Amino acid sequence: ALSDKLKKVLKDLRGESRLTPEHLELAMREIRIALLEADVNFKVVKNFIERVKTKAVGADVMEGLNPGQQVVKIVNDELVEMLGGTSSRLLFTSKRPNSVMIVGLQGSGKTTSTGKLSKWLKENQNRTPLLLSVDVYRPAARDQLAVIGKAIGIPVFDGSGLNDPLELCRAARKHCEQLGFDTLMIDTAGRLHIDDALMDELRNIKAEMQPTETLFVADAMTGQDAVKSATEFHNQVGITGVILTKMDGDARGGAALSIKEVIGQPIKFVGVGEKYDALDPFYPDRIASRILG
Amino acid sequence: FKGKKQIDADTLDQLEEILIGADIGVQTTMTIIEDVRKQVDRQTLKEVDELKHVIKQHLIDILEKATRSRGIASETAIPDDVQPYVMMVVGVNGVGKTTTIGKLAQRIKAEGNSVVICAADTFRAAAADQLAIWAERADVPLIQQKQGTDPAAVLFDSLKAAKSRNADVLIVDTAGRLHNKQNLMAELEKMKRVAQKEVPQAPHEVLLVVDAVTGQNGLSQAREFMKAAPVTGLVLTKLDGTAKGGIAVAIAKELNLPIRYCGVGEKAEDLIVFDPQAYVDGLFE
Numbered sequence: 001a002l003s004d005k006l007k008k009v010l011k012d013l014r015g016e017s018r019l020t021p022e023h024l025e026l027a028m029r030e031i032r033i034a035l036l037e038a039d040v041n042f043k044v045v046k047n048f049i050e051r052v053k054t055k056a057v058g059a060d061v062m063e064g065l066n067p068g069q070q071v072v073k074i075v076n077d078e079l080v081e082m083l084g085g086t087s088s089r090l091l092f093t094s095k096r097p098n099s100v101m102i103v104g105l106q107g108s109g110k111t112t113s114t115g116k117l118s119k120w121l122k123e124n125q126n127r128t129p130l131l132l133s134v135d136v137y138r139p140a141a142r143d144q145l146a147v148i149g150k151a152i153g154i155p156v157f158d159g160s161g162l163n164d165p166l167e168l169c170r171a172a173r174k175h176c177e178q179l180g181f182d183t184l185m186i187d188t189a190g191r192l193h194i195d196d197a198l199m200d201e202l203r204n205i206k207a208e209m210q211p212t213e214t215l216f217v218a219d220a221m222t223g224q225d226a227v228k229s230a231t232e233f234h235n236q237v238g239i240t241g242v243i244l245t246k247m248d249g250d251a252r253g254g255a256a257l258s259i260k261e262v263i264g265q266p267i268k269f270v271g272v273g274e275k276y277d278a279l280d281p282f283y284p285d286r287i288a289s290r291i292l293g
Numbered sequence: 294f295k296g297k298k299q300i301d302a303d304t305l306d307q308l309e310e311i312l313i314g315a316d317i318g319v320q321t322t323m324t325i326i327e328d329v330r331k332q333v334d335r336q337t338l339k340e341v342d343e344l345k346h347v348i349k350q351h352l353i354d355i356l357e358k359a360t361r362s363r364g365i366a367s368e369t370a371i372p373d374d375v376q377p378y379v380m381m382v383v384g385v386n387g388v389g390k391t392t393t394i395g396k397l398a399q400r401i402k403a404e405g406n407s408v409v410i411c412a413a414d415t416f417r418a419a420a421a422d423q424l425a426i427w428a429e430r431a432d433v434p435l436i437q438q439k440q441g442t443d444p445a446a447v448l449f450d451s452l453k454a455a456k457s458r459n460a461d462v463l464i465v466d467t468a469g470r471l472h473n474k475q476n477l478m479a480e481l482e483k484m485k486r487v488a489q490k491e492v493p494q495a496p497h498e499v500l501l502v503v504d505a506v507t508g509q510n511g512l513s514q515a516r517e518f519m520k521a522a523p524v525t526g527l528v529l530t531k532l533d534g535t536a537k538g539g540i541a542v543a544i545a546k547e548l549n550l551p552i553r554y555c556g557v558g559e560k561a562e563d564l565i566v567f568d569p570q571a572y573v574d575g576l577f578e
C-alpha cells in the first residue's frame with residue numbers, strides 16, 4: 001500500500017517533526033507512481049503533486065503519525081476535496097416533462113444506467129419516468145431498453161416506425177405531456193468524441209429537448225484517455241454530472257479524478273453491478289482510498 | 294518535440310509522457326526510458342528521430358516476441374482433422390465481444406469456411422437479439438436459447454449442431470464478466486471443460502477482447518482470464534477513437550499474449566489483422 005511505500009522511503013525522518021522539501025521530493029515520486037498506476041491522467045497528476053507539495057512543505061507531523069502517514073493524510077484529504085462532495089440527486093424544474101440525457105463512449109454502460117437511474121428516481125425522488133432509446137444504430141439497442149423497462153416496471157416509449165432521434169424525442173415528449181410522465185430519460189447511442197456528425201446529433205437533441213441534466217457515463221477502468229473524451233463531451237455538449245460504471249470491478253478508478261478535474265462537474269452515481277438496483281451514490285472518501293491503493 | 298532535431302533534457306520527459314499517455318504503464322515506460330537514457334548518455338543516440346526509432350523498435354520487439362512465443366492460433370491455418378475449430382470470445386462488460394464476433398464471422402466465411410455462432414450470453418438484456426442481427430448480416434446460423442438458460446448448455450447444443458452440420462468454425466459469444474467475480478470466472482472454466490469434452494483440443498482459440506481505452510486494469514483482466522480459460526490472443530477494440538490501447542503492450546510483455554486483431558469501427562468490415570509497425574507508428578501520431 002502507498003503508506004507502506006512512503007514509510008520505507010521516509011524512514012530516516014524518524015524523530016523529525018516537520019516535512020522537509022527533500023523528503024517531500026522522495027514522497028512525491030512514490031505518489032506520482034501510485035496515481036499513474038491508478039490511471040489518473042499524467043497532466044492531472046502533475047497538478048495534483050504541485051498542490052500537495054504546497055500544502056505539505058513545512059507541515060507538522062501530527063502526534064501519533066509517522067512522516068509517511070502524515071503525507072498520505074495530506075494526499076488523501078486533497079484527493080477527497082478534489083473529487084467533490086456527495087451530490088447524488090438530479091435537478092428538476094416544474095416543467096413537465098423534464099428531460100435527462102444519458103451520453104458517453106461505446107459500451108460504457110449507458111443503457112443499463114438509464115434503467116438503474118430511472119428506478120432510483122422513482123424510488124428516491126418520487127418521479128414518474130418514461131424511458132426512450134434514440135440509439136437507432138446499435139443492433140437491438142431499443143429492444144435492450146425495452147427488456148430493461150419491463151424488468152423494472154418502468155414504461156418504455158414505443159418508437160417503432162420512427163428512425164430519427166429528434167423525431168423520437170418529440171414524439172416521446174408529446175407522449176409524456178399527454179399521459180403525465182414528468183421525466184423523459186433519453187438513452188443515446190455510444191459515440192466517439194471525435195465523430196463530428198454524432199457529436200452534432202447530441203447538440204441537436206440537447207437544443208430540442210433542453211434537458212435539466214446531461215449525464216456522462218464513464219467506465220471506471222478507463223485509462224489516460226478519460227481526459228480527452230470527458231473534455232470533448234463537456235466542451236461540445238455540456239455535461240451536468242457523471243456516472244462512473246463497473247466499480248464492482250477492481251479498477252482503481254483514477255479516471256474519476258481525471259474527469260472531475262477537467263470538467264468540474266459532480267460525479268453523481270457509481271454503477272456497482274449489472275442488476276438494476278446496482279447504483280450507489282458517489283462517496284469521495286471511498287473513491288479516494290481506492291485510487292491511492 | 295515536433296521539428297526538434299537534437300535530444301535535450303526535455304526530450305526524454307516528452308517521450309515518457311507519450312508512453313504513459315498511451316497507457317503503456319509506469320513500469321514498462323520506465324524500463325524503456327532508462328534503457329534509452331543510457332544510450333543518450335553514452336552518446337550512441339544523438340538525434341530525436343533516432344531516439345523515436347529506437348523506442349518504436351523496442352515496442353515492436355515486445356509485441357513480436359509475444360506473437361512468436363505463442364504461435365499464432367489462426368483460422369486461416371486450421372488442420373483438416375479439426376472440426377469444428379472452436380473460437381471463444383471473452384472479456385469484461387461492454388468491450389466489443391459481440392460486435393467483434395459479427396465482424397469475425399463475416400471475415401472467416403469470406404475465407405471460405407462454414408461458420409456457426411453460439412449465443413452463450415444468456416444473461417444480458419437482448420444479447421441474443423443483438424447477435425442474431427450480426428449472424429443475419431454474415432448469413433451464418435446462430436444457435437441460441439432463451440434468456441436465463443445455462444450458457445454451458447447452449448454451448449453444448451452448439452457444439453453438437455456444428456458437428457452435425459460439418460461446420461468448419463464455431464464462434465462462441467460469452468457474457469461480459471468482471472474478472473474479480475469468482476462465480477462468473479468459474480462459469481467460464483465450466484464452458485471450457487464442456488468444449489474440451491465435445492471436441493478434442495477445444496477451445497482451439499480463446500480471444501480476450503480489450504477496449505483500447507482500458508487503463509492498467511487491463512493487466513488484471515488478462516491475468517485472471519488466462520487462469521479461467523486458455524487465452525490465445527487479444528482483440529484490441531475501439532482503436533478508431535483517441536485511445537492508443539497501450540495496455541496491450543504491457544499485456545504482451547508480462548503475459549506473452551499476442552494481439553491478433555484490432556477493432557476500428559462499428560461496421561462488419563471494421564476489423565483488421567494486427568500489424569505491429571502500424572500500431573507503434575500510431576502511438577507517436
Ligand SMILES: Nc1nc2c(ncn2[C@@H]2O[C@H](COP(=O)(O)OP(=O)(O)OP(=O)(O)O)[C@@H](O)[C@H]2O)c(=O)[nH]1
Pocket residue numbers: 104105106107108109110111112113135138141188189190191245246247248249270271272273274278386387417469471
Ligand atoms: N459489472 C457491471 N457491469 C455493468 C455496469 N454497468 C453496465 N454494465 C454492463 O456493461 C455492459 C455494457 O452496458 P450497456 O448498458 O449496454 O452500455 P452502453 O453504454 O449502453 O453501450 P452502447 O449503447 O453500445 O454504447 C453490459 O454488459 C452491462 O450489463 C456496472 O456497473 N457493473
Ligand SMILES: Nc1nc2c(ncn2[C@@H]2O[C@H](COP(=O)(O)OP(=O)(O)OP(=O)(O)O)[C@@H](O)[C@H]2O)c(=O)[nH]1
Pocket residue numbers: 106107138190192384385386387388389390391392393414417420467468469470530531532533534555556557558559563
Ligand atoms: N468505435 C468502435 N465501437 C466499437 C468497436 N467494437 C465495438 N464497438 C461498440 O461498442 C459497443 C459495445 O459492443 P458489444 O459488442 O455490445 O460489446 P460486448 O463486449 O459484447 O458487451 P457485453 O456483452 O454487454 O459485455 C457497441 O456500441 C459497439 O458498436 C470498435 O472497434 N470501434
Ligand SMILES: [Mg+2]
Pocket residue numbers: 110111112135141188189190
Ligand atoms: Mg446503449
Ligand SMILES: [Mg+2]
Pocket residue numbers: 390391392414420467468469
Ligand atoms: Mg456482448
